[in-house]
Amino acid sequence: MFEKLEQELKNIINLENKPKIILGLSGGPDSVYLFLFLNKLAQEDKIELICAHLNHEWRTEAIIDVEFCKNLCAKNNIKFIAGKASELEIAIKFNGSLEEIGRKLRRYFFNKILKQEDANYIALAHHLQDQQETFFWRIIRGTTLKGLSGMKMLQEAYIRPLLNIEKKDILDYLDKNNIKYLIDYTNYSDKYLRNRIRKYVLPALEKVDSRFSKKFLTTLNFLQEEEAFLNKITENNFNIIFKNINNKYTGNLTEFKKLDIILQKRILIYWLDKIKVKFTASNSFLLEILRFLNNPNGGKHKINQDFSIIKKQNNFMVL
Amino acid sequence: MFEKLEQELKNIINLENKPKIILGLSGGPDSVYLFLFLNKLAQEDKIELICAHLNHEWRTEAIIDVEFCKNLCAKNNIKFIAGKASELEIAIKFNGSLEEIGRKLRRYFFNKILKQEDANYIALAHHLQDQQETFFWRIIRGTTLKGLSGMKMLQEAYIRPLLNIEKKDILDYLDKNNIKYLIDYTNYSDKYLRNRIRKYVLPALEKVDSRFSKKFLTTLNFLQEEEAFLNKITENNFNIIFKNINNKYTGNLTEFKKLDIILQKRILIYWLDKIKVKFTASNSFLLEILRFLNNPNGGKHKINQDFSIIKKQNNFMVL
Numbered sequence: 001m002f003e004k005l006e007q008e009l010k011n012i013i014n015l016e017n018k019p020k021i022i023l024g025l026s027g028g029p030d031s032v033y034l035f036l037f038l039n040k041l042a043q044e045d046k047i048e049l050i051c052a053h054l055n056h057e058w059r060t061e062a063i064i065d066v067e068f069c070k071n072l073c074a075k076n077n078i079k080f081i082a083g084k085a086s087e088l089e090i091a092i093k094f095n096g097s098l099e100e101i102g103r104k105l106r107r108y109f110f111n112k113i114l115k116q117e118d119a120n121y122i123a124l125a126h127h128l129q130d131q132q133e134t135f136f137w138r139i140i141r142g143t144t145l146k147g148l149s150g151m152k153m154l155q156e157a158y159i160r161p162l163l164n165i166e167k168k169d170i171l172d173y174l175d176k177n178n179i180k181y182l183i184d185y186t187n188y189s190d191k192y193l194r195n196r197i198r199k200y201v202l203p204a205l206e207k208v209d210s211r212f213s214k215k216f217l218t219t220l221n222f223l224q225e226e227e228a229f230l231n232k233i234t235e236n237n238f239n240i241i242f243k244n245i246n247n248k249y250t251g252n253l254t255e256f257k258k259l260d261i262i263l264q265k266r267i268l269i270y271w272l273d274k275i276k277v278k279f280t281a282s283n284s285f286l287l288e289i290l291r292f293l294n295n296p297n298g299g300k301h302k303i304n305q306d307f308s309i310i311k312k313q314n315n316f317m318v319l
Numbered sequence: 320m321f322e323k324l325e326q327e328l329k330n331i332i333n334l335e336n337k338p339k340i341i342l343g344l345s346g347g348p349d350s351v352y353l354f355l356f357l358n359k360l361a362q363e364d365k366i367e368l369i370c371a372h373l374n375h376e377w378r379t380e381a382i383i384d385v386e387f388c389k390n391l392c393a394k395n396n397i398k399f400i401a402g403k404a405s406e407l408e409i410a411i412k413f414n415g416s417l418e419e420i421g422r423k424l425r426r427y428f429f430n431k432i433l434k435q436e437d438a439n440y441i442a443l444a445h446h447l448q449d450q451q452e453t454f455f456w457r458i459i460r461g462t463t464l465k466g467l468s469g470m471k472m473l474q475e476a477y478i479r480p481l482l483n484i485e486k487k488d489i490l491d492y493l494d495k496n497n498i499k500y501l502i503d504y505t506n507y508s509d510k511y512l513r514n515r516i517r518k519y520v521l522p523a524l525e526k527v528d529s530r531f532s533k534k535f536l537t538t539l540n541f542l543q544e545e546e547a548f549l550n551k552i553t554e555n556n557f558n559i560i561f562k563n564i565n566n567k568y569t570g571n572l573t574e575f576k577k578l579d580i581i582l583q584k585r586i587l588i589y590w591l592d593k594i595k596v597k598f599t600a601s602n603s604f605l606l607e608i609l610r611f612l613n614n615p616n617g618g619k620h621k622i623n624q625d626f627s628i629i630k631k632q633n634n635f636m637v638l
Contacts, residue, residue, distance in 0.1 A: 136524070138538075139531075139534070139535060139538050140524065140527070140528045140530065140531050140534055140535075141530075141534055142534040142535075142537035142538050142541075143537075143538050143541065144538075144541040144542070144545065145464055145541070145542060145545045147538075148467070148538075148542075193527060193528055196526075196527035196528070197527055200523045200526055200527050201520070201523045201524055201527055203523075204519045204520045204522075204523040205455070205458075205459065205520055207515075207519055208459070208512060208515035208516055208519050208520055209459045209512055209515070211459065211460075212458075212459050215458070215459055215460055215461040216458060216459075216461075218461035218462075219457075219458050219461050219462050219463075219466075219467075222461075222462065222463040222464070222602075223463070223464060223467075225580075225581055226463065226464045226549070226581060228581075229549075229579050229581040229582070230545070230548075230549075232579065233552075260548050260551065261544075262544055262545055262547075262548040263548070283541075
């Protein structure tokens with residue numbers, strides 16, 4: 001059953017050194033399915049598996065979820081680590097929807113466990129419908145190629161082996177094999193845009209053409225290839241323009257100004273990401289910086305309370 | 320009323336030389352709306368307007384459409400040219416859906432009139448909902464960034480001044496001003512994928528978030544910028560790799576092989592388009608050519624009955 005999945009996993013990570021993998025286990029069908037697969041690999045001694053669960057402490061029933069995950073691991077002799085959001089000493093700025101905050105908290109928690117356990121990867125159970133929801137969620141909010149190209153199977157330490165699998169195949173498998181999982185009733189609420197996309201937009205697309213899911217994956221693969229190519233160009237040009245002196249990146253203004261605006265924007269994002277500026281740059285923000293950099297006068301431009309960009313002779317850097 | 324539209328038109332074409340514009344007039348609401356706008360400019364002596372209508376001869380009622388368009392033009396003193404599909408001496412290969420064949424026939428007809436009348440532009444009444452339909456139509460069939468980036472306001476001799484206008488604003492205007500237009504009942508048939516998208520997918524998106532249309536336009540603009548940037552890189556690299564000798568393009572294999580596969584594919588499409596190969600290259604077709612070009616042996620690869628690609632020493636060309 002899991003042969004194809006094992007092949008896909010081998011395409012993205014090396015199983016020969018028996019990697020240590022942290023699975024983000026919520027107790028929902030997707031993560032239980034991924035647990036079954038990774039647990040099989042663990043029993044075959046191909047990987048070392050640890051499960052991690054974060055209690056956001058938003059719902060009183062959350063304690064049931066923790067117990068469910070703990071028992072599943074105990075029965076299979078898998079190490080289980082539970083955390084509480086309130087116990088994370090964390091300085092993330094809590095902008096955005098509840099969903100986004102939840103995602104940031106989990107990401108912080110998993111990264112902490114990764115370090116603490118000296119593990120290699122964090123496995124998440126995102127599947128094809130999650131890609132579809134994200135795609136349409138982003139179209140509805142306005143996005144770029146990067147936004148549309150979605151999650152990747154391997155992204156830094158994160159692996160998502162189920163990305164090409166359809167939700168209905170996951171549910172079919174669990175139900176046929178009488179495997180228990182938790183149902184998160186907030187998934188059904190019309191309050192969240194993502195849920196409304198799942199309930200109304202995806203079924204409409206399936207209804208108008210049954211090829212939708214298959215062809216969506218084709219589209220996504222093309223977009224990912226094109227996005228990866230643009231990233232490569234961005235990185236090459238970043239390395240030409242910036243010099244790293246004492247861990248400070250200094251950019252050459254003349255070289256920067258020669259580039260297409262698309263590349264200038266991408267290089268700014270790449271740079272701000274490298275120096276770990278803690279916010280997501282909006283398009284108008286990027287245009288504001290570009291206006292400053294293209295202005296012939298020197299000077300200083302305040303980004304936020306922590307950062308300013310300065311121009312000095314033919315160079316620019318952050319202060 | 321039409322001030323904003325006139326400004327947008329001025330952004331893409333020069334009105335100072337009083338350009339001659341052929342309007343593709345079907346008699347439907349969109350082209351009638353565009354007629355009103357262009358007719359106003361013609362009455363103000365800012366452009367020269369000619370209307371052209373192609374009867375596909377698929378429906379017996381089609382003759383009513385011709386009469387409607389003819390009358391609208393006569394009343395406003397605008398030159399009107401009608402054509403019949405059966406009278407076009409045409410060698411287009413009729414692949415694809417009825418919709419696609421219709422589009423190819425109209426395009427051939429408009430290009431013929433453009434030449435014959437020594438005109439500058441062909442104006443078409445595509446609007447924002449057409450962009451949306453095309454976007455989702457392509458996702459459902461599988462596409463690339465180019466496919467998603469949609470139609471442009473100015474594309475060779477074609478102008479589409481209504482691209483940022485919503486269908487409902489067009490209908491509101493016509494109905495408020497008691498302006499007659501034709502209704503094409505095939506637009507309501509569930510037989511066509513495009514119609515099903517219009518009836519089921521777009522309303523679902525509007526329902527889940529009222530910002531959809533506005534944000535869709537933001538997304539489209541980003542994708543168009545990114546696609547234009549990739550086109551620029553493609554063209555630059557094409558000019559490095561290919562030499563034009565006696566109207567034959569000869570490519571340098573060593574230089575070609577250095578490029579990223581994404582760029583190789585785009586350059587092949589650009590090249591096949593330049594030498595007017597009369598078919599749309601599928602991804603598997605492109606990969607087949609790339610395998611041939613990257614193979615160390617020389618030789619010849621047949622594309623179709625008219626074309627072959629040959630490798631000779633360090634060059635490649637078509638035969």
